Amino acid sequence: MHELYLRPFANSIRADVASVMCSYNRLNGSYACQNSYFPNGILKTELGFQGYVMSDWLATHAGYDAINAGLDMDMPDQDFPPIDGQSSTLNVLYSEPVYQFNYGPADVDVRQNHRQHIRELGAAGTVLLKNVDSTLPLRAPRSIGVFGNDAGDVTDGMYFSGAAIGPYGFESGTLPAGGGSGTGRFSYLVSPLEVIKARAAQDNTLVQYITKNTVLLLPLVGGIPGITFANGLGTITPTPDACLVFLKTWAGEGADRTSLLADWNSTAVVEAVAGYCNNTIVITHSTGLNIMPWADHPNVTAIINAHLPGEQFGNSIVDMLY
Incomplete structure (x- = not known):
């Protein structure tokens, strides 16, 4: 863990990254988003992470167990800002949306500088x-x-x-x-x-x-x-x-x-x-x-x-x- 995988995350935390996402896979037999050793133990205790941990999309398999293990945000959830109205036609993952997303205007130009x-x-x-x-x-x-x-x-x-x-x-x-x-x-x-x-x-x-x-x-x-x-x-x-x-x-x-x-x-x-x-x-x-x-x-x-x-x-x- 420390020699191979943790260093990029540790460097990101030192750079004050706001959020870390827990993954789909199991770690030592339990899902990453509810394996307390990782969000609570390594991220928040050993590395002193002060931000929030969010799940990968649809990667949460339990409520209390994930919250107790250090998960702060379950994705996708309610009350997020409207997303581009064109997004549904670009989404190749699902033929039918699992959630009824709140769509806003289509093709919004966000490039700025x-x-x-x-x-x-x-x-x-x-x-x-x-x-x-x-x-x-x-x-x-x-x-x-x-x-x-x-x-x-x-x-x-x-x-x-x-x-x-x-x-x-x-x-x-x-x-x-x-x-x-x-x-x-x-x-x-x-x-x-x-x-x-x-x-x-x-x-x-x-x-x-x-x-x-x-x-x-x-x-x-x-x-x-x-x-x-x-x-x-x-x-x-x-x-x-x-x-x-x-x-x-x-x-x-x-x-x-x-x-x-x-x-x-x-x-x-x-x-x-x-x-x-x-x-x-x-x-x-x-x-x-x-x-x-x-x-x-x-x-x-x-x-x-x-x-x-x-x-x-x-x-x-x-x-x-x-």
Whole structure:
């Protein structure tokens, strides 16, 4: 418990988080929301949590037992503010609502100045894992290469639901959020490639790119005797001063990941680019842990873990790169 699972919650409590949610599963045989050792013992006593504990939706299986164990709010309950009138058509969990929710106006625009906050938090939450000889920040490189199916704009829509998009998510486009209940329905998305091109123009930097992993890995082929045709990376010339490789790892509620590697043949992609470019910078968008068998490659000069930064991910990563 303490070595593996508790630390993120402890850090959140130190940062004065208002609420902690108890989960669906049983812990040592009893439901999390009525297991006194966790809400009362660890959260409120050991960690000194002063906020309130709420249940996950429909995760409360008893009244007195849960209250006595430290549960403060049963969700969903009465007297909450009206929710967006469009929400019922977006809810894929139940064909018939379990509760008669109090609906308000539909399609309420609540964005305000969130754009700047999301951009700042996306950059602030990014972790620099490797930076050989001050590779970063970039300093007006003559040319940049952008590679990987996580770099461009999405092609399958901006709502990242669950199993409908497969075990590895969507192939084309960057990954701003995971799937399941914690996903987002975005009002717009800013991809890394579009912002890199705009930022590079300020320095008159040449930008070349391939955002399809299968194309990146195509070999050189011959068609006419004595002539070799370029495919994949062979079409990128001259060799960029900096090569940015964008990788992604999908996960969603209700299914387990099958590997700790990033998805879409990511190891081969990094090794191919690093074999071609001696200044390869890898950026990952991931729903969890990754192993990186290419991390010690001599041509991988920087590694950035950008997590799942949301709709401003293009601006956030360029703020970090430059």
